[in-house]
Amino acid sequence: MPRKPNQEVIDSLRKEILSGRYDHSSFLPSERQLAADFEEGRGVIRTALRNLCGEGLLEIIPQRGICIRKERREKRLRHFLVRQHSFSRDAHETFGILVGICDAASRNYAEAILSFCPPCPDIRELVARYRRNELQGIIFIERPDTPAEQLNSSGIPWVVANRELAFDAVFSGMDFRSIGRLAGQRLLAAGHRRIGTVTGPLDTFIFKEMLAGFRGALAEEEVLLNPDWVIPLGSDSVPGPGGKLYGILSSPERPTAFFAMRDHRAAKLYDACSRFGLKIPQDLSVIGYDDVSWPLAEAHGLTTIRQETHAIGSSSVELLKEWFETGTPPKSRVFTGALVERSSIDKPSA
Template sequence: MMTSTGSQHVGDGSKVKLSDIARQTGYSLATVSKALNGKGDISQTARQTIDKALKESGYVRRIAPERKQRTIEVVFQDFETIWALEVLRGIIHETKQHDINVMVAESGDRQHPDSAWVEGIIERHPIGAILVFSNLTDGERSTFQSHGIPFVVFDPSGNPALDDLSVQADNWIGGVIATRHLLELGHKRIGIITGPDEMLCSRARLDGYAAALAERNIPTSPELITEGDFTTPGGYEGAMSLLENEQNHPTAIFAGSDLQAMGVYEAARQLKIRIPEDLSVIGFDDIQTAAYMGPALTTVRQPLRDMAATAARMIIDATEGRQIQKRVILPTSLVMRDSTQRIRKHN
């Protein structure tokens, strides 16, 4: 945008004032200023007259330097799920309060961004990066650090390095409270569809499940545990394998994510198994659509937006030199809806 300070030096050292142009042309100072800055609410005659006077006086418009945009980059494995949208909403809610832009990238790798993406972010030099489901190699970490770009690992797939900033939910407690809820309803044969085994959050939820069973002296049964990938197709495949045996299938399923719970619903529909009358289902995340499933999904709330906003604040605090808690773990909580009920006695 073009702006003026009200006067401008010309080549011979004299100083042209807008008040001089106003007096010379007979227009008000406000009208001269509008013409100078390209405002549209003056006549064409006035604009031409003032432009001519400015040119003849040797007045040179000064272009104010554009403020450099501040950007945080967010990298997802993919951006095809409601889960990812929930995370992005939390980040944007925080960054817009600080006049910071958000750029989204897909890495195509759940474990860590590929090197091409890392090189791209270094070239763009944002104020920081939020890496979703990501862990960096030592070389990539060194690259970010040497270029002064702070990063936060969001819901890390493994144990972050001691100096890495990270934010996650209390996945172990989430696994415990999900399983306890089903146990309190009288279920003993509780199936679980985990996420990928190499992911820390998935292992923590499975450990929480096992711990809750142990509280009731119920051993874990390998035939009740199946690995998923946190997607709806993965949940469907896992449910079909758990429910194949009509005589001995679980009376409840703990799906490691709400997206997987959607897959369980579809498998149950195809097998003509009623939820919750014949099968209780509990998810994990509490994404926006969980409350609108039929029946509404009981789930463990992972505060995704709060986690995302926290990650963005960590970047902002790092750039402004404030002290930061390096590892943040936010609490999970049970959200009871209609997809779980007390086990029927004949089961």
């Protein structure tokens, strides 16, 4: 009498095959190995394999074994690791990127495995997990915490979401030079010619690129950026009396407008202006960048250039999917950012 099919085993084996656990270019493990893996008798496994052949999922190659049918062998991204080197409750930018990653994973019926605990797993562990098909690629947020040379030699597809430093990688991120240009063009269009900027460390890729784009936009209108009005301001620093920003704002020859390279720097500019009784935009126009790092930006009417966090996260999944499924590193994707008009820019006061 034919053995009654064990539906639970059939369903489990089908799920394992469709998940990509088994090498689609080779034969399935032996009945003996499958029986050990599923803790079932060989007869139960044999019946399950016969049923899956009947479904068209598997095919029997006489005197060789059983393999996945050719038309079922398309590679598909199913589970990938997401690494973030640090995390805090104020990481508004990271939250937006993660939402984009999770939305794209859901659209592709893939599992995003989030990992925030330092340090990153050893490369040998990552390779072992990749070969066991426990992960099919890695998305690093901002930068890899595993050396790029090791990742490249491992064969694991990897992508950087929101690259802000200069290194060679497949990435999704912002075009910082175009953001600087857009900020400069917007202030020039309002009639400003005396323009300053508050920036981050100028030896950092993101700020060097934004400053280059900003300076270029001004130069096209024959406006020179006064180097004394380029004010580095750390993310944790608080401008105070005696500082460069206070000295410039207290001068009668101060700029009529500022580009704040990150909205949290615009917040510090707003605070400094309030101490001098300067009104925005009547006395000073301000444009920012990101629309995420200052929660009160909208309430204060800050005109800014949006950092496309959701699109960055979503596209990083599409890049990883393309790399895994084609075997070829894809071209990086960059976004220019949209201008978010509010009320912090006006024409220069007479």
